[in-house]
Structures are given as C-alpha cells and as structure tokens.
Amino acid sequence: MQTINIGLFGFGTVGSGLAEALCSQHERILRRSGLSLKLTKIAARSLSSLPPQLAGVELVKDADALINDPSIHIFVELIGGIEPARTCILKAIAAGKHVVTANKALLSQHGKELFAAAAAKGVEVGFEGSVGGGIPLIKALKEGLAANKLLAVMGILNGTANYILTRMTEERLPFAEALREAQRLGFAEADPTYDVEGIDTAHKLAILMTIAYGMNISPQQIATEGISTIEPVDIEFAREFGCRIKLLAVSRDIGGAVEARVHPTMVPTAHLLASISGANNAVEFCGDLTGSIILSGAGAGRLPTGSAVAADVIDIARNIAAGAVGRVPALSYLPEQIVDRPIAPLSALSCPFYLRITALDKPGVLAKIAAILSGHGISIESVIQKGRRENEPVAVVILTHTAKEEAVAAALREIDSLDTVAAPTVRIRMLGEE
Amino acid sequence: MQTINIGLFGFGTVGSGLAEALCSQHERILRRSGLSLKLTKIAARSLSSLPPQLAGVELVKDADALINDPSIHIFVELIGGIEPARTCILKAIAAGKHVVTANKALLSQHGKELFAAAAAKGVEVGFEGSVGGGIPLIKALKEGLAANKLLAVMGILNGTANYILTRMTEERLPFAEALREAQRLGFAEADPTYDVEGIDTAHKLAILMTIAYGMNISPQQIATEGISTIEPVDIEFAREFGCRIKLLAVSRDIGGAVEARVHPTMVPTAHLLASISGANNAVEFCGDLTGSIILSGAGAGRLPTGSAVAADVIDIARNIAAGAVGRVPALSYLPEQIVDRPIAPLSALSCPFYLRITALDKPGVLAKIAAILSGHGISIESVIQKGRRENEPVAVVILTHTAKEEAVAAALREIDSLDTVAAPTVRIRMLGEE
Numbered sequence: 056m057q058t059i060n061i062g063l064f065g066f067g068t069v070g071s072g073l074a075e076a077l078c079s080q081h082e083r084i085l086r087r088s089g090l091s092l093k094l095t096k097i098a099a100r101s102l103s104s105l106p107p108q109l110a111g112v113e114l115v116k117d118a119d120a121l122i123n124d125p126s127i128h129i130f131v132e133l134i135g136g137i138e139p140a141r142t143c144i145l146k147a148i149a150a151g152k153h154v155v156t157a158n159k160a161l162l163s164q165h166g167k168e169l170f171a172a173a174a175a176k177g178v179e180v181g182f183e184g185s186v187g188g189g190i191p192l193i194k195a196l197k198e199g200l201a202a203n204k205l206l207a208v209m210g211i212l213n214g215t216a217n218y219i220l221t222r223m224t225e226e227r228l229p230f231a232e233a234l235r236e237a238q239r240l241g242f243a244e245a246d247p248t249y250d251v252e253g254i255d256t257a258h259k260l261a262i263l264m265t266i267a268y269g270m271n272i273s274p275q276q277i278a279t280e281g282i283s284t285i286e287p288v289d290i291e292f293a294r295e296f297g298c299r300i301k302l303l304a305v306s307r308d309i310g311g312a313v314e315a316r317v318h319p320t321m322v323p324t325a326h327l328l329a330s331i332s333g334a335n336n337a338v339e340f341c342g343d344l345t346g347s348i349i350l351s352g353a354g355a356g357r358l359p360t361g362s363a364v365a366a367d368v369i370d371i372a373r374n375i376a377a378g379a380v381g382r383v384p385a386l387s388y389l390p391e392q393i394v395d396r397p398i399a400p401l402s403a404l405s406c407p408f409y410l411r412i413t414a415l416d417k418p419g420v421l422a423k424i425a426a427i428l429s430g431h432g433i434s435i436e437s438v439i440q441k442g443r444r445e446n447e448p449v450a451v452v453i454l455t456h457t458a459k460e461e462a463v464a465a466a467l468r469e470i471d472s473l474d475t476v477a478a479p480t481v482r483i484r485m486l487g488e489e
Numbered sequence: 490m491q492t493i494n495i496g497l498f499g500f501g502t503v504g505s506g507l508a509e510a511l512c513s514q515h516e517r518i519l520r521r522s523g524l525s526l527k528l529t530k531i532a533a534r535s536l537s538s539l540p541p542q543l544a545g546v547e548l549v550k551d552a553d554a555l556i557n558d559p560s561i562h563i564f565v566e567l568i569g570g571i572e573p574a575r576t577c578i579l580k581a582i583a584a585g586k587h588v589v590t591a592n593k594a595l596l597s598q599h600g601k602e603l604f605a606a607a608a609a610k611g612v613e614v615g616f617e618g619s620v621g622g623g624i625p626l627i628k629a630l631k632e633g634l635a636a637n638k639l640l641a642v643m644g645i646l647n648g649t650a651n652y653i654l655t656r657m658t659e660e661r662l663p664f665a666e667a668l669r670e671a672q673r674l675g676f677a678e679a680d681p682t683y684d685v686e687g688i689d690t691a692h693k694l695a696i697l698m699t700i701a702y703g704m705n706i707s708p709q710q711i712a713t714e715g716i717s718t719i720e721p722v723d724i725e726f727a728r729e730f731g732c733r734i735k736l737l738a739v740s741r742d743i744g745g746a747v748e749a750r751v752h753p754t755m756v757p758t759a760h761l762l763a764s765i766s767g768a769n770n771a772v773e774f775c776g777d778l779t780g781s782i783i784l785s786g787a788g789a790g791r792l793p794t795g796s797a798v799a800a801d802v803i804d805i806a807r808n809i810a811a812g813a814v815g816r817v818p819a820l821s822y823l824p825e826q827i828v829d830r831p832i833a834p835l836s837a838l839s840c841p842f843y844l845r846i847t848a849l850d851k852p853g854v855l856a857k858i859a860a861i862l863s864g865h866g867i868s869i870e871s872v873i874q875k876g877r878r879e880n881e882p883v884a885v886v887i888l889t890h891t892a893k894e895e896a897v898a899a900a901l902r903e904i905d906s907l908d909t910v911a912a913p914t915v916r917i918r919m920l921g922e923e
Contacts, residue, residue, distance in 0.1 A: 269520065377813035
C-alpha cells in the first residue's frame with residue numbers, strides 16, 4: 056500500500072471541508088484506489104490549533120513549511136485570492152510538487168503562467184473545485200467529452216446570484232432585499248460585487264472556455280453584466296413570457312471567433328437551466344457528438360467543494376502511484392495546442408431581446424416604437440402593455456425575434472430619446488435557439 | 490506519437506457512430522492526448538463493404554480476426570446481446586486485449602465473470618456507453634465522486650419509456666398510442682418489452698449500483714415494474730398533485746441493506762428529474778459530501794453513445810501510453826472490495842403513495858376507504874374526487890403521507906374487496922424526501 060502525502064495551505068471553509076473529507080473517507084478512498092492519502096500538514100497563519108478529528112495532522116505557520124517538506128507529494132492551495140497564492144503555487148511547482156487549487160480568480164487571471172510552469176516541471180495541476188463546487192464538471196469536459204468538439208458551454212456558475220434571482224422570482228422580493236437575505240444566511244459576502252456583477256461567473260467561464268475550446272482567454276475579454284439592475288417587474292414579465300431570468304455564462308464556437316459573455320438572460324422554462332434554483336449551479340456542454348449535456352448540483356460549500364478538491368487529489372495520487380503523471384493534460388488540450396482565438400464582440404451577437412420601455416400612455420406611442428424597431432430590422436414577437444394610466448408612464452414590454460445586438464442598441468438610442476419615453480429602456484437578452 | 494489500434498466488433502447504430510467519431514475526431518483526439526487512435530479493423534458478418542469515409546479500415550468477417558490480431562490493443566464489442574458477445578469478450582481478454590463495450594444486458598448479468606477475467610489478466614474494461622448514452626456518468630461516479638460515500642443513485646435510464654411518458658403527459662395520449670408513435674419514429678423496438686417493462690432500466694441500475702456501493706447485484710434482485718399500466722387519467726391526476734410520472738430507477742444505501750427498485754414514480758415538478766423530457770436520460774447521485782448531483786442528456790443514439798464509447802477508448806489508450814493500465818479499478822472499488830449486500834425487500838419500503846380507487850359514488854364510500862387506510866396506519870395527505878355520477882364508478886384519488894409498502898398492500902386488499910369498489914386500485918409510488 057502506497058502512501059501519498061498531502062500538504063494543505065488554507066483552512067477556511069473549503070480547506071476544512073477537504074481536511075474532513077480526506078480524514079473521514081480515508082478508508083473508502085483506500086478501498087477504491089489502494090492508496091493511503093495522508094493529510095500530513097496544514098499551513099494556516101491565524102490558527103493556533105486544529106480540531107481533534109485532525110489529531111495526526113501537523114499545524115504549521117506558512118506555506119514554505121509545506122513546500123520545503125520533501126515528503127509532501129501534493130500541495131493544495133485553498134487560501135484564495137491572487138497573492139500569496141500565486142507565489143506559493145509557483146514555489147511549490149518549482150519544488151516539484153503537484154498542485155491542487157480551487158482558486159478561480161487566480162487561475163482565470165494567471166493560469167497561463169501557472170500551467171506553463173507546471174508543464175515545464177512535469178507536475179500536475181488539478182482545479183475541479185474552481186468551478187461548480189461539487190459537480191465533477193471539469194473531469195466530464197476534459198475526459199468524458201474528450202472525443203467531442205465543443206460547440207457551446209453555458210451555465211449558472213454563481214450560487215449567490217442564482218439564490219438572489221430565485222428569491223426574487225419565488226417571493227417577488229426586490230433585489231436589495233434578496234441580497235440582504237443572502238448575506239444574512241451566509242450565501243453572499245459583505246461586498247457582493249464579485250458575485251452579483253458577474254465577475255466571479257466570468258472567471259469561471261474563462262476557465263471552462265480554455266478547456267472546452269483549447270484557447271487562451273482572460274476574464275477581461277468576456278462581456279460581463281450583473282443582476283443588480285433586474286427589477287421584480289422584469290421577473291414578472293419574464294414569467295408571463297414563459298421564462299425565468301438567470302445570470303448565465305454563455306460561450307459558443309461560431310467558427311472563426313468564439314462568443315463569451317455573462318449577463319442576465321431570459322431562459323425559457325422548458326430549458327433545464329431555468330429549473331436550477333437556489334444556490335445550485337449547472338453547466339451545459341454542447342458537444343458535436345453528444346448534443347446537450349447538463350450537470351447540476353451544489354455550486355459551493357464546504358463539503359461539496361471539498362469533494363471536488365479531494366477528487367483531484369485522488370486523481371493525482373493515482374497518477375503518482377501508476378507512474379502516469381501528465382496522463383491527461385491539465386487544460387485538456389496539450390499545452391502547445393492551446394491557441395489564441397478572436398472573441399466575437401458583443402455587438403455582433405444575435406438573439407431575441409426582452410425590452411421594457413417606460414412610455415407615457417399617449418396615443419401613437421406604440422406605433423412610434425414599433426416603427427423605430429422595424430426601421431432597424433427588428434421584428435416583434437409579442438407585446439405586453441399593462442396598467443393604462445393616461446399621460447403617466449407605463450411599461451411597454453416587447454419580446455423581439457432574433458435581432459442584432461447592434462441594431463437593438465441603435466433602436467434603443469432612438470426610442471429612449473422620444474419625448475414620450477420617460478426612463479432608459481431595460482433590455483435583457485434571451486437564450487435563443489442557435 | 491504513439492498509435493493505439495482498435496478493433497470494432499459490430500457495425501450497427503452505435504458501432505457506426507463510434508467509427509465516425511474516431512475517424513472524424515482523429516485530429517482533435519491527437520491534439521488532446523498526443524495519441525493516434527486508429528480504427529484498423531471492423532468485424533461485421535452481414536456487411537459486404539464499409540462506407541467510403543472508412544477507407545483505411547479493413548472489414549473482416551468475425552471477431553476472431555480481431556482477437557487474433559496482435560497489433561490490436563483495444564477490442565470494442567458493440568453487437569449487443571449475451572452471445573456471442575460474452576464469449577468473444579472473454580476470448581479478447583484471454584488474448585490480452587483491453588475491452589470496451591456498451592452492452593448493459595451482458596454486463597448486468599455476466600459482469601462478475603467478465604470483470605474477474607479482466608482483473609486476472611490485467612486488462613481494462615470500459616463501459617461508459619452502457620448507461621446514459623452520451624452522458625459521462627460512469628466516469629463522474631467512479632472518479633468525480635471518488636471521495637464520497639454514495640447514499641442514493643436514481644434516475645431516468647430508458648429513453649423509450651421516458652419518451653412515451655412525455656408524449657402521454659404533453660399530448661394526453663394513451664399508452665398504446667404513444668408507444669406506436671415511438672415505434673414509428675424509431676425510439677422503440679418492435680418488441681418494446683425490455684424498454685417499457687423496466688427491464689433495461691433494471692440492467693442499467695444494477696451496473697450503477699455495483700460502482701456506487703461496491704456491491705454485487707443482478708437485475709433479478711431489483712423489484713421491477715413497467716409503465717404499460719399507466720393511464721392518461723393517472724398522468725392527469727399527477728399533474729393536479731404537482732407531479733409528473735416517470736419510470737425511475739431508485740437505489741438507496743439504508744445502512745445494512747440497499748434499496749433497489751424500478752417503477753413508475755410520481756416525481757414532484759420541483760425536482761429536476763421531473764423536467765427530463767423526451768428520449769433524454771438523467772441520473773441523480775447523492776454523495777455524502779456533494780449532496781445531490783444530477784447529470785442529463787441524450788440517453789441513446791448513434792453519436793452520443795459513440796462519444797461515450799470513444800471516451801473509454803481514449804481513456805484506455807492514455808493508460809496504455811502512460812504504462813498505467815489498471816489506474817482506476819473497472820468497478821470503482823478494488824475487485825476484492827466488492828461485496829455482497831442484502832437488498833431491502835420492496836415490502837419494507839416507505840414512501841408516499843398515489844392511490845386511484847375506482848369506487849361507486851355512494852354515500853359513505855370515502856369514509857370506509859379512509860377508515861381502512863387509517864386502520865393500517867396510513868394517513869392521507871389529500872383527496873381528489875371527480876365526476877359525481879351516482880351509483881356509477883368514479884375515481885377517488887388519494888395521496889398518502891409516507892406509508893409502508895406492506896401496509897398499503899394490505900389496505901388495498903381490503904379496499905379492493907369492498908362491494909362499492911369496482912376495479913383494482915392503481916397504486917403509484919411517490920418520490921419521497923428521504
């Protein structure tokens with residue numbers, strides 16, 4: 056029986072979940088792999104002692120105590136953030152250690168550097184925990200769909216935003232109230248910007264896109280809009296149109312270029328992604344052979360993410376034991392096959408749009424709006440106009456057929472400058488059929 | 490660049506899908522794995538020539554021509570059925586070839602023999618294509634959830650049955666008509682018994698259970714009921730109770746024993762499995778760390794299943810190239826860790842029940858029925874009684890709280906012997922919260 060030693064840097068939510076997973080499941084992992092995975096050291100600056108279940112584990116002060124320990128095979132980074140995580144991972148790689156991390160911010164922004172260092176040193180980097188919590192979606196994409204060309208990858212990748220939208224939908228709460236509730240329950244940070252403005256989702260999409268399409272991409276290249284501007288009235292209209300509003304990450308291989316965007320999206324309720332509720336995550340992979348494959352589950356949390364990190368540790372341990380390090384390239388494609396590809400600008404997008412126009416209820420307003428849309432080649436699928444109050448602003452809600460983003464933007468500039476339009480038009484993209 | 494040679498036995502739907510996948514994606518697989526996967530020979534008795542896209546592939550008459558070819562590394566069996574598939578796989582293993590198959594009937598009934606032979610010879614057996622078509626669920630279970638104790642595995646594993654139920658639900662068709670439609674569209678065989686009576690689902694559940702719980706199980710141990718007795722009226726009432734009827738495979742680790750059953754099930758629409766429509770499949774894995782993980786997609790078909798078989802071929806090819814054969818045990822647990830476990834008898838089951846009683850509309854009938862149920866310790870969650878026609882049979886539909894299968898059976902014996910009950914009661918189990 057071979058023993059693989061693990062050093063853990065960071066003992067927060069996920070770190071403590073991993074420690075619990077490795078210790079409580081030691082026997083089960085042994086029965087599956089024939090390997091004894093031993094968590095030998097945990098580096099956590101702010102901790103003075105470890106909980107009694109981790110009796111055999113040594114608490115050390117800093118990552119160097121793990122990196123400089125030649126008995127440690129796998130270095131697990133779970134402190135999050137860019138620094139000192141980046142430097143410590145690079146040092147661990149230089150010391151010949153395999154690395155497991157769940158750090159999506161780091162990987163999406165400095166992945167190229169880290170993966171290059173790991174490839175040069177011949178060590179593995181596992182990052183299943185960085186996207187989708189406990190859902191084994193990176194393994195599914197890298198290995199399960201290895202024979203497929205990926206045509207599209209989309210999903211609900213942020214549990215906080217999905218929780219807020221779910222509460223807004225089910226309880227008809229305004230955004231601010233749903234956010235406060237999420238914060239009270241520990242689903243949202245004190246500063247929720249990363250989650251609600253789509254930044255975290257863009258980080259995760261960048262990671263998935265690199266694997267799916269074999270391409271370099273940084274989160275800055277992803278057009279990103281959050282959910283803080285969504286109002287209960289939009290959720291209500293979405294319902295009337297048979298849709299739910301979700302913060303969706305969307306990417307498509309459209310030939311020369313690749314689409315990459317994160318924004319609130321009207322998802323028809325017949326689509327499985329519309330049914331993903333609460334803090335859950337889901338991802339849809341469209342392979343040219345498989346068609347649509349959807350994976351869903353808890354998108355965060357101590358034990359689910361701990362499970363994903365542990366799966367990486369087991370995977371790498373199997374490779375160490377079998378002498379098969381590098382068996383599957385970290386990013387699915389061989390390093391030299393990962394290329395730059397143009398990102399399609401958002402202005403080139405075509406999809407159906409939801410438009411909520413705040414118009415004064417005067418005769419001829421709808422005719423004017425319709426004429427402007429038609430002048431930009433945008434055709435109308437349906438219109439809802441509610442609450443007739445003469446000379447007061449009412450919502451005129453329009454669902455368009457598939458239209459060009461650019462044309463919609465131009466039409467809205469005209470519409471919003473009409474005397475009879477009282478506020479900027481709210482525009483939400485809809486998940487189309489393409 | 491290393492070349493791995495593949496011999497394919499069977500050129501039906503999935504066989505031709507695999508051949509297309511391996512040939513059309515040769516370049517992509519090379520960019521991912523650094524390996525050239527070469528389909529060198531296809532054995533297909535009834536074929537006189539191969540399509541032009543397979544120009545480089547040799548057509549041979551029988552499996553022996555593959556088995557006796559020392560240049561072939563991986564033997565892919567896609568003829569289906571028990572014999573000659575079983576004998577050919579055993580011969581291929583004896584000849585030291587790795588095996589990939591999608592043959593759920595064979596694996597669920599003769600898996601023990603085949604996996605033992607493969608373990609003794611030190612060759613791999615891949616079978617991702619045997620359950621869930623293109624969904625990479627076996628890899629997810631074996632590797633993605635490797636750190637989890639599996640608490641439950643359930644799912645919609647037969648696309649034909651799900652297609653029929655979907656059409657019955659959406660178009661209010663009777664079973665026979667939905668079946669005829671499925672046959673016309675090629676979703677159902679001329680003899681649909683395996684699909685509609687739950688046999689195919691039980692085969693697949695047996696395979697999943699072996700991997701999930703590390704246990705021996707044969708399909709004969711799984712209590713199996715099909716969907717041919719479901720009537721449109723039940724689907725209608727299910728809708729009123731906020732449910733959809735699905736043919737569900739259900740297993741749970743309940744401590745000493747394991748539940749294993751296949752039957753029509755009322756699934757609350759809030760549960761994602763209720764939203765799986767058409768010929769799609771979905772599986773839910775409940776891990777002790779991850780919680781519920783659901784994977785869904787096309788459950789059958791030429792290219793989706795071809796994708797799953799190709800993923801196995803790629804996986805084994807990587808192991809051959811890395812000298813890491815046996816890196817992950819075929820059944821997730823090490824062979825010596827796979828044990829016999831008792832299967833909980835269906836009579837020990839507790840769940841909520843849907844009961845459709847055909848009663849004459851006479852005063853006091855409902856009171857009598859309620860008294861019998863109560864006498865067996867069964868409490869009622871809700872009742873629907875429709876279409877009052879005095880002295881004629883009407884449907885009295887009852888949803889129970891969680892009740893014992895045995896108690897329900899005993900109560901129904903009493904209820905069905907009442908003078909005022911005109912036909913055997915229809916009883917459908919409901920997906921409970923446990």
